[in-house]
Amino acid sequence: MVLPYLCKVKTQIVPSNPGELAALIRLVEDPDPTIYGHVKDKLVGFGKSVVPALEDSWHRTIEEQEYQDRLRGIIHEIRINEIKNELSKWKASSNRDLFRGSVILSKLHYPEIDEKKVEEELDKIQQKVWLEINENNTAFEIVKIFNHVLFDICGFESSKNNFYAPQNSFINTVLESKKGNPLSLSILYSVIAQRLQIPIYGVNLPNHFVLGFVDEFKTLKMLGFNDDRNVLFYINPFSRGRIFDHNEIENYLRSLNLPFDRDYFEPCSNTEILKRMLNNLAYAYTKVGEEQKVQDLKQIQAILG
Numbered sequence: 497m498v499l500p501y502l503c504k505v506k507t508q509i510v511p512s513n514p515g516e517l518a519a520l521i522r523l524v525e526d527p528d529p530t531i532y533g534h535v536k537d538k539l540v541g542f543g544k545s546v547v548p549a550l551e552d553s554w555h556r557t558i559e560e561q562e563y564q565d566r567l568r569g570i571i572h573e574i575r576i577n578e579i580k581n582e583l584s585k586w587k588a589s590s591n592r593d594l595f596r597g598s599v600i601l602s603k604l605h606y607p608e609i610d611e612k613k614v615e616e617e618l619d620k621i622q623q624k625v626w627l628e629i630n631e632n633n634t635a636f637e638i639v640k641i642f643n644h645v646l647f648d649i650c651g652f653e654s655s656k657n658n659f660y661a662p663q664n665s666f667i668n669t670v671l672e673s674k675k676g677n678p679l680s681l682s683i684l685y686s687v688i689a690q691r692l693q694i695p696i697y698g699v700n701l702p703n704h705f706v707l708g709f710v711d712e713f714k715t716l717k718m719l720g721f722n723d724d725r726n727v728l729f730y731i732n733p734f735s736r737g738r739i740f741d742h743n744e745i746e747n748y749l750r751s752l753n754l755p756f757d758r759d760y761f762e763p764c765s766n767t768e769i770l771k772r773m774l775n776n777l778a779y780a781y782t783k784v785g786e787e788q789k790v791q792d793l794k795q796i797q798a799i800l801g
Contacts, residue, residue, distance in 0.1 A: 517546060521553050524570065525563040540573050547571055575607045576792055583799050587767070594766045595687045601773055602666040604792065609668050617671045621650055622688045629692070635709050635728050636739065638694060643737035646685065650674065654681065654734045662780040665773055679705045679773055681733035697763035699730065700772060701745070702752060707731040708763050726762055771800050
């Protein structure tokens with residue numbers, strides 16, 4: 497028999513008392529697929545508020561494999577829906593903050609991520625950089641300070657031995673391990689810079705990701721460059737912040753037999769950065785055979801378009 501409170505599957509109201517929630521959770525093991533379908537939809541509709549109760553039940557039923565599998569599936573669906581909802585709000589926001597977007601995607605692998613702790617770790621690094629910079633520093637001097645703080649003082653480095661590991665893409669693990677891939681190190685670098693009102697943004701090169709120090713004051717035009725260049729120079733965080741110029745990007749594109757598209761020289765949007773992160777993760781999870789993660793990523797990629 498279907499209980500009365502199972503009929504309105506689409507409602508978003510949290511169970512009014514623990515007893516009602518407990519009854520729903522126990523019905524997860526009902527062999528009737530219709531009842532199970534109603535229960536699943538109801539629990540998923542409640543969202544993350546019921547995850548602790550579902551997890552508690554999962555831990556208490558270690559000998560009931562099918563029941564555990566169903567609970568695991570419901571928890572997983574709730575968490576993916578939560579990421580999709582947060583990412584949809586991020587996309588609709590006016591600034592599409594890069595740090596916030598990176599934290600949202602970290603929940604793919606770390607659903608219980610301590611966002612406050614991640615923010616605090618970032619603040620500590622930002623403070624170290626801020627203490628070293630003054631208003632008289634040139635763009636080159638600013639980048640040298642960044643490189644000194646991030647790579648010499650804080651000890652960040654490129655993860656070359658386990659380059660494709662998914663963990664190298666997530667902002668929380670990069671802050672914890674001090675290792676990352678070209679994209680995650682670039683995100684860390686540019687987020688701190690932008691919070692300090694320094695115009696360093698991501699440049700979406702093929703097969704690589706770097707940063708560009710934007711020419712806010714049109715210095716290049718004053719020096720006689722009339723080809724609409726918008727970047728003073730480029731930075732490679734994966735190589736400890738090595739500085740390079742426009743010509744090196746041209747040589748790189750020639751080596752790949754690619755045209756000199758403007759997009760390869762100019763800063764990209766934060767949305768494009770998150771898309772690249774999702775592509776990196778899809779490749780990483782495919783390599784380690786985590787098909788469910790790949791399917792999850794497809795759902796999330798669809799939100800960003």
